[in-house]
Amino acid sequence: MAHLNFTQQLGRFMTVPRVETDATDLRGALDACFADYPRLRGYVLDEQGQLRENVVIFIDGQRSRDRRLLDDALAPDSQVYILQALSGG
Structure with a gap:
């Protein structure tokens, strides 16, 4: 099953799950x-x-392609990371 991993920064506001999905x-x-x-x-x-401007998603190390459709394919063992996009210096 694919795994969705959310940034730990959300832990200040809610329980941060690790989700398995088919x-x-x-x-x-x-x-x-x-x-x-x-x-x-x-x-x-x-x-x-649509994906919020301050959020970025990586699937198996590659950034998701489309912020609107979110139609990237997942493999049964995909690792998906959902995190805040950082900017600045």
Whole structure:
């Protein structure tokens, strides 16, 4: 099963889960996660269901391709990391 890992920075506000999913794409994995952890949705997605500007997702070491569709394919053993995008110097 693919694993979704959320940044520990969220731990200040809520329990940070490590989620296993059999979803075959990123959108399906996120939707399944948000069904169990609805508070996470507002952290990761905006009101239109798109990835928030301050969030970045890596799948098996590669940045997700589309912030709107979130249709990146997941392998059964994919590691997905959801974290805040950092900027500045």
